[in-house]
Amino acid sequence: MASNKAHHATGFAAGVIAAAVVARTGGGGSFHIGVLLSFIAGVAGSTAPDWLEVAWWSRARRLWITHRTLTHWGVAWVALLAGSYHWLGHSVYAAPAFGFACGGLMHLLADWPNPLGVPWVAGRHSLNLWNSGHCDLIVVGASWVAAWFIGEHVWLHGVSVLRVLRIG
Numbered sequence: 001m002a003s004n005k006a007h008h009a010t011g012f013a014a015g016v017i018a019a020a021v022v023a024r025t026g027g028g029g030s031f032h033i034g035v036l037l038s039f040i041a042g043v044a045g046s047t048a049p050d051w052l053e054v055a056w057w058s059r060a061r062r063l064w065i066t067h068r069t070l071t072h073w074g075v076a077w078v079a080l081l082a083g084s085y086h087w088l089g090h091s092v093y094a095a096p097a098f099g100f101a102c103g104g105l106m107h108l109l110a111d112w113p114n115p116l117g118v119p120w121v122a123g124r125h126s127l128n129l130w131n132s133g134h135c136d137l138i139v140v141g142a143s144w145v146a147a148w149f150i151g152e153h154v155w156l157h158g159v160s161v162l163r164v165l166r167i168g
Contacts, residue, residue, distance in 0.1 A: 006139055007110060010107070010139060010143040011043040011103050011106060012046075013143035013144045013146065013147040014046050014103040014105070014143070015042030015102070016151055017150050018042040018099035019036070019039040020151045020155065021085075021098065022088060022095045022098060023154055023155070025088045025089060027094060034088075034094075034095030034096075037095050037099065038099030038102075040099065041096040042102045042103040044103060045100035045102060045106075047103075047107065048071070048104050049072045049107045049108065052071040053067060068117075072119055077101055077104040078101075080097060080101040081098065084098040110139045112125070112126065113128075114126065
């Protein structure tokens with residue numbers, strides 16, 4: 001798994017991605033509050049697969065399920081993403097749910113390269129690129145590159161810095 005700091009850093013990138021998509025689809029509602037809520041939920045969702053495993057109702061705060069099982073299941077996070085995207089602009093809960101799903105998927109993508117892997121559909125799958133906590137900079141960098149390109153497309157309407165430099 002990626003480190004806690006890496007999950008937080010990729011969570012901010014997921015929040016930017018979610019906010020950009022919500023803004024683009026017009027699902028932000030009055031005063032674009034949905035854009036802000038999707039960003040906040042994206043940050044929270046980036047650590048959700050881990051904290052959803054903790055039995056918060058008990059004093060011991062132990063895991064109530066095995067790590068990287070149900071809360072790391074890719075199908076559930078993709079279903080939440082698709083369902084909430086469908087409801088953007090129709091429900092006040094859709095924007096934060098979309099952001100939460102973006103953060104959760106970003107968490108799975110950050111965990112995927114290590115040997116333990118992630119249960120995307122049925123069994124666990126791993127890219128087996130490096131051990132947990134190593135190469136976090138690559139994962140964080142990739143998430144922010146994705147956030148930049150999606151945010152640029154939405155808020156700068158595809159006017160990239162490279163394109164502007166070529167013209168000038």
